[in-house]
Amino acid sequence: MPKIIPVATFDCVVFGATGDLTLRKLLPALYYRFRDGQMPGSRVIGAARSHLSDDDFRARSLAALQKHVCPDDQEPETMRRFLAQLHYVQIDAVAPDADWSGFNAVLDDDRVRVFYLATSPDLYGPICQALSARGLVTAKSRVVLEKPIGHDLDSARAIIGEVAKVFTEAQTFRIDHFLGKETVQNLLALRFANTIFERLWHADVIDHVQITVSETVGLEGRGGYYDKSGALRDMVQNHLLQLLCLIAMEPPVSLDADRVRDEKLKVLRALKPMGPHEVAGLTVRGQYTQGAIDGKPVPGYLADLGSDEVSSTETFVALKAEVRTWRWANVPFYLRTGKRLPEKVSEIVIQFKALPFSIFPREAAEWHPNSLIIRLQPEEGMRLEMMTKDPGPGGLRLSPTGLDIRFEKTFGKRFPDAYERLLMDTVRGNATLFMRHDEVEAAWAWVEPILEAWAARPDQPRPYPAGSWGPTAAIALIERDGRTWHEKME
Ligand code: BG6
Numbered sequence: 001m002p003k004i005i006p007v008a009t010f011d012c013v014v015f016g017a018t019g020d021l022t023l024r025k026l027l028p029a030l031y032y033r034f035r036d037g038q039m040p041g042s043r044v045i046g047a048a049r050s051h052l053s054d055d056d057f058r059a060r061s062l063a064a065l066q067k068h069v070c071p072d073d074q075e076p077e078t079m080r081r082f083l084a085q086l087h088y089v090q091i092d093a094v095a096p097d098a099d100w101s102g103f104n105a106v107l108d109d110d111r112v113r114v115f116y117l118a119t120s121p122d123l124y125g126p127i128c129q130a131l132s133a134r135g136l137v138t139a140k141s142r143v144v145l146e147k148p149i150g151h152d153l154d155s156a157r158a159i160i161g162e163v164a165k166v167f168t169e170a171q172t173f174r175i176d177h178f179l180g181k182e183t184v185q186n187l188l189a190l191r192f193a194n195t196i197f198e199r200l201w202h203a204d205v206i207d208h209v210q211i212t213v214s215e216t217v218g219l220e221g222r223g224g225y226y227d228k229s230g231a232l233r234d235m236v237q238n239h240l241l242q243l244l245c246l247i248a249m250e251p252p253v254s255l256d257a258d259r260v261r262d263e264k265l266k267v268l269r270a271l272k273p274m275g276p277h278e279v280a281g282l283t284v285r286g287q288y289t290q291g292a293i294d295g296k297p298v299p300g301y302l303a304d305l306g307s308d309e310v311s312s313t314e315t316f317v318a319l320k321a322e323v324r325t326w327r328w329a330n331v332p333f334y335l336r337t338g339k340r341l342p343e344k345v346s347e348i349v350i351q352f353k354a355l356p357f358s359i360f361p362r363e364a365a366e367w368h369p370n371s372l373i374i375r376l377q378p379e380e381g382m383r384l385e386m387m388t389k390d391p392g393p394g395g396l397r398l399s400p401t402g403l404d405i406r407f408e409k410t411f412g413k414r415f416p417d418a419y420e421r422l423l424m425d426t427v428r429g430n431a432t433l434f435m436r437h438d439e440v441e442a443a444w445a446w447v448e449p450i451l452e453a454w455a456a457r458p459d460q461p462r463p464y465p466a467g468s469w470g471p472t473a474a475i476a477l478i479e480r481d482g483r484t485w486h487e488k489m490e
Helices: 020-035 054-068 076-083 101-106 121-133 153-164 182-192 195-200 223-248 257-270 301-305 407-411 418-428 437-456 472-479
Strands: 010-015 043-048 086-090 112-117 141-145 172-174 206-214 283-289 291-293 296-298 316-321 333-338 345-352 371-377 381-389 398-406 462-465
Touching (some): 010 020, 010 418, 020 043, 054 076, 054 086, 086 101, 121 141, 121 153, 172 418, 182 418, 223 283, 223 333, 283 472
Parallel strands (some): 010 043, 010 112, 112 141, 141 172
Antiparallel strands (some): 316 333, 345 371, 371 381
């Protein structure tokens, strides 16, 4: 059992307390931290517009825990004690005449105070200003903002500026929950706690990098948000670019939050901007139509949206990016993500260069250049694909074999959800796994020309049947370069 590091007693106010994120992710994460003894005496104060009593909120929270916490981990007595630490304040946070006194009654001035804004990003500025005007922001307060911050560079800058009038950068925690995933944190360990890879992490040895984040789910009732967002804003601008940064960054001088973030920022700034005429050749956008997932029929995007109108929102993106540094010169990064794909996989493939010359007879093998496959989810692990000799007599035959680490097998324990780590880091004031404002801006600055070029073109996203790996153009995008998307890690 790992040692549980205590955190200060805190009050966590969650705006958007009746929403999907709170019920599906935040409350289960807090329950686990409570169960592990990290929150004795800490309180969670739900805040939302619905008129609910503390008991109503606890009943909703219990239903959410029963649905989203693994049945083996549902301990009735622990749940009862956890629920007793939940409170509720009814508030329309942006109404000028809202009564904020409910917070004064429950908040303790001496504690760390976390304001978690699980709301639409256009409310971040107004809520922060209201908190400040009502005197609720103490020196020990922090604010947590969910992604996406804005919908383009200007709106992101406006939100960042509004929040900064109330909270300093050190008090502001911009969540990209991918950074809290165990295997994503493991990328730092892989690269900087081992000597062997760093020596090979270079254009001399690496041919290209692939990052795939595929999902089987469709809209999950989030159509209102998603149709205004699309896969580029929802996934690429944040999650996929953050993964790219962790792969491409130079070694930071320490694990200090700003030293790590300085290096990620350099990568974002080194991404080659796409000119308007390059976007069509370097990106593919798609939208799912009806199809089947796991053998079960599923509707197309427009039916999921409940819309008769055509929508030009993309549910799939594939693109080819270039990091213009000495280390990565001429090493393309292929990124793809989409909804309603055949399986849920998040995976990074570091593809090494082919042999310069083979001493083996041509018929001895079907050559596979070495690759390092980092599986973020599910079946978290890493596999280094190497050519080895098949055992036995009868001629020299070679085939690819994997050096494999499956984390579950190796460590044999539950992997905490990303939100557990990130919530506790917020209380600790450790921002290493959060996005700094300039990273958010640099990511938008790179993504924006793509959005603009798409908006300027009359063509719609390419259709792909649910259950397929996206439009065929996504396959052509990589095959044009003589490469292929990696197939499942066995
Ligand atoms: C969220 C996106 O940030 O990440 C969702 O808004 C997506 O659209 C989700 O489904 C994927 O996260 P995870 O942790 O399930 O891989």
